Ligand SMILES: O=c1ccn([C@H]2C[C@H](O)[C@@H](COP(=O)(O)OP(=O)(O)OP(=O)(O)O)O2)c(=O)[nH]1
């Protein structure tokens with residue numbers, strides 16, 4: 225469990241903050257702070273009405289909700305979205321409509337879920353040659369279907 229400072233923005237007044245729907249939920253459901261209609265094939269950065277200060281060494285991932293995806297073809301275009309620990313702007317959810325009918329997002333409706341995660345940062349060590357492996361350069365289906 226980590227603590228994340230959260231700031232409600234003026235247009236987020238009256239909305240529930242992200243919350244776990246069940247005791248074992250991995251993600252906190254986040255609600256839309258605006259009404260928006262997503263045309264088929266359309267996308268929109270949906271306002272959430274809050275900003276966060278994530279502790280250093282962590283990120284928050286923005287992930288789609290499976291019900292919206294399965295029933296309506298609504299997903300987060302950039303899934304998993306990345307909220308950096310040094311970001312202080314409004315969290316937005318980049319929704320895309322992969323369905324074939326318009327989808328109405330209503331203010332207060334749960335549109336995505338937030339999953340905090342630890343972040344490993346890497347130091348790149350440039351070299352002249354990489355070690356050999358059984359896989360070598362095979363990839364992208366090289367082991368069969
Ligand atoms: O779904 C998302 C993804 C990103 N962000 C915000 C927080 C994140 O810290 C910032 C930058 O995101 P990212 O690094 O994915 O986008 P970028 O295109 O690389 O923008 P930047 O140049 O600002 O890093 O945008 C969101 O609010 N929602």
Ligand SMILES: [Mg+2]
Pocket residue numbers: none
């Ligand atoms: Mg970036």
